[in-house]
Amino acid sequence: MTNIAVIGLGIMGLPMARNLVKAGHAVAGYNRSPERIEQLVADGGRAATSVADAVADADVIITMVPDSPDVAAVAGGEDGIIANAKVGAIWVDASSIRPDVAQQVAADARAAGLRPLDAPVSGGEQGAVDGVLSIMVGGEASDFEAALPVLEAVGRTIVHVGPSGAGQTVKAANQLIVAVNIQALAEAILFLEAYGVDTDAALTVLGGGLAGSKVLDQKGRKMLDRDFAPGFRLALHDKDLGIVTGAAREAGIVVPLGAHVAQLVGSTVAKGDGGLDHSGLFKLTLAAAGRE
Template sequence: MTETIGFIGLGIMGRPMALNLVRAGYPLTVYARRQVSMVPLLEAGATGCSSPAEVARRSSIVFVMVSDTPDVEQVVLGDEGVIEGVRPGAIVVDMSTISPSATRAMAERLREVGAEMLDAPVSGGDVGAAAGTLSIMVGGSEDAFLRVRPLFEVMGQNIVHVGDNGAGQVCKACNQVLVAQTIAAVGEAMLLARASGVDPAKVREALLGGFAGSRVLDVHGRRMLESDYVPGFKAALHQKDMRIVLEAASELGIGLPGAAQVTQLINALVGQGEGDLDSAALHRVQQRTHGKA
């Protein structure tokens, strides 16, 4: 079967992911709310569409990469949305980070019109999107996953079919819980080193070689040392993801106190007008709290 591919959402993450598909030789139809966002894709050979429904009418596999749950719901289920044009047998692949329960509800709506859905959120930021090295966590049927896998391999390297619809979003929520709390832990370690009069750069260097070593300590620890918070992943988006985490936990009736606590640091950072900084900048909140900024 020759697949026809569509891509909706051409922002910081979606644009490089879609470009990688074009460069791999896949004919692509695209849509973005802002016409200017489509220009790099059109110049690369993609075909522009006037709505998500038009993309769906032209495509057997439709990728969606937008910001939040309401955005995906509008793209998939809204006026001129994917559901109005989707073909029987098509697959809609949502690579956004959204609510697991909303994902399951959308998958059911698409099944009613003969289409399947995969939730396939990613980790790796804009650098991973451009390099085609994203980690992709996938929920949905095994058959749909295997059909889309060659396309995932253009965009990422660590590709795991986690389970049924919603499982990919649950996995991404777990990822954000770990990342947020590890950023906070690295920030506290840097704070303790400085307050003790010990060079935090040397502390980081020593810790990277032991059990405490991690990519967060490596990448975000450097950001904290250099006060370099040019975003790879904006704090405002991490705030949105942690809201999804805590809403999911509430739906399940479980407590995630560590996640709740670090969310307050991110909320403070965004509330202080710094939501466009990298989420590692939550260290600024830690520093201000102790008069060390």
């Protein structure tokens, strides 16, 4: 049994914390919304009253918060991770943030005697619930090996991809691929519906061929049903595509499809749909074709 602190019990963080409890670990959870803490307690976790309280006795700390400023906020300050975690604790940041911010907070944490890993995840809410997330990990190889038994309680494909910041770079690439696939799927379903094809049958056969993907498997039905209850919110994907386009510019490269889809996602968010699942990008595709 390992003492684990989970900070951020949202759509992804809460099921991850629950799986850690199921695996036999002692899990303390902290979240700005107390009802999420209560749900963890009902499943056998402990309610922490602050970040400092959560991390005080933790061997492993996992953060799952929305954006770069949120990670910096929970890391720093008198109540933060760096000031209150014990020396030698492993800090796994599972948030999706800018690679340069990941490098900076890792340097600050390492200077304080912590063992930081940037370990963003892919797989959406269902992947978190099922404990089969894909986890791309940046940091020291020895720290990765030490954290692996804990990560195996929440993920299936867990790969060390390089030094601090590398995990976030790979996650940005993941979000680029996912966004382009969602837009392609949206256009394909619009095309099928325009010709009156049996869309259920069409997606079944497409899913079995080269066009098949996890995006098709997980998002096709949501588009057909116009059910955009959030598994991963458009507002967060908008943030992630901002990371992609900004990092591409810094690297001196162009990502034409990524830049175009980033504009489409941004437009959807600007229309007030940022709280929808990212499959809700289909709404903009329908509107452009006059088929809202």
